[in-house]
Amino acid sequence: MAPSLEEPLESATSQLVAPEPEHCPGPETQQAGQGDACQTCPNKEICASAPKGPDPDIPAITERLLDVKHKILVLSGKGGVGKSTLTGLLAHAFANNPDSAIGVLDLDLTGPSMPKMLGVESETIHVSSAGWSPVYVLDNLSLMSIQFMLPNRDDAIIWRGAKKNGLIKQFLRDVDWGDLDFLLCDTPPGTSDEHLSVVQLLKESGIDGAVVVTTPQEVALLDVRREIQFCRKTGIKILGLVENMSGFVCPKCTFESQIFQATTGGGRALAKEMGIPFLGSVPLDPRIGMACDYGESFFDSYADSPACKALKGVVRGLAEQLKVDSQQVLFEEEP
Incomplete structure (x- = not known):
């Protein structure tokens, strides 16, 4: 039996009679029903009587994820920088080691793309x-x-x-992942409810850190700066910054063109400015898009491509930040 989206999701806001007003303190906070925004809100009495304090499901989530060794968030302040694509590439890179077990949690609820990219779009859960x-x-x-x-x-x-938030809680509390070496959480762009929820719910079980994705141009870097500040304010370790689509390498002549010109130094300069590790630059390759469309592994199909070689460098840098053997993360045959 597959779960239904029509099933009620547990939430303290399930009985609200009106939309939450601007500057709402949140129905589960200590200020619920008492803040300035609450005084004229129809939900005032409901929120004031709602349970307060830590989420009672957090211990269950912690217990569920005891056998997950490393939990990694993939973040980007801006949409369209290839965050989900990079998540899929990292998942295939990690899964190249047959002794590792990898899980991917698609937290982009309004734009879920991981099933298409991983070639399981028609499947259902049970x-x-x-x-x-x-x-x-x-x-x-x-x-x-x-x-x-x-x-x-x-x-x-x-x-x-x-x-x-209710569905994110169910994903963390109810999914039977089993023993995992790595759980990659693909998040939506920005710093919204989904990000705050996953940080709060995983606080006790522990988040190893976040991989932040950007493209070279300043428009993307502006939003990534905000994402970095979000991580620092919420206590998330930044494992490193990846500059995606850093240049276009022609598959035939290998000449590199700068599609997204870095006017302020790109991701490398930003990482140095913000004092965070720079994991590497992954060039733009049209075959990555094709692999995602067909749900195939670019990592397996084009192992000798410049993009794949750059990705291996990103994985090695990530392994170093996680303090694990890079051979354990990125399985490679001995020469």
Whole structure:
């Protein structure tokens, strides 16, 4: 039996009679029903009587994720920088080691793209006594996404924050991941409800850190600066910055063109300015887009491409930040 999106999601806001006003302190906070924005809100009495304090499901989430060794968030302040694409590339790179078990959690609820990129778009999830079963892309690579729960793949998710947060909680609390070496969480752009929820819910079980993705131009770097500040304010370690689409390398002549010109030094200069590790630059390759469209592994199909070689450098840098053996993360045959 597959879970239904029509099932009620547990939330302290499920009985609200009106939309949350601007500057709402949150129905589960100590100031709920008492703030200035609450005085004229129809939800005042409901929020004032709602349970306060730490989320009671956090211990259950911590227990569920005890066998997940490393939890990594993939973040970007701006949409369109290839964050989900990089998540899929990292997942395939990690899964190249047959002794590693990898999970991908698609937290971009309104724009779930991981099922398409990993080639399991038509699959569904099932419920057992152990919980929700993720979809297996490979024997050692599993995925959970809201896409698997939609009756039609073109259906739009038009939800307020409370319902989004409820589903994120269910993904963390109810999914039976089993023993994982790495859990990659693909997040939506920006610093919104989804980010705050996953940080709060994983606080006790521990987040190893975040990989921040950007492109070279200043427009993207402006938003990435805000993402870095979000990580610092919420106590998330920044494992490193990846500059995606750093240049276009022609597959035939290998000449590199700068499609997104770096006017202020790009990702490398930003990493130095902000005092965070720079994991590397991944060039733009049209075959990456084709691999995502067909749900294939670019990492396996074009192992000798400049983009794949750059990606291997990113993985080695990530392994160094996680203090694990790079050979364990990125399995390579001895020469």
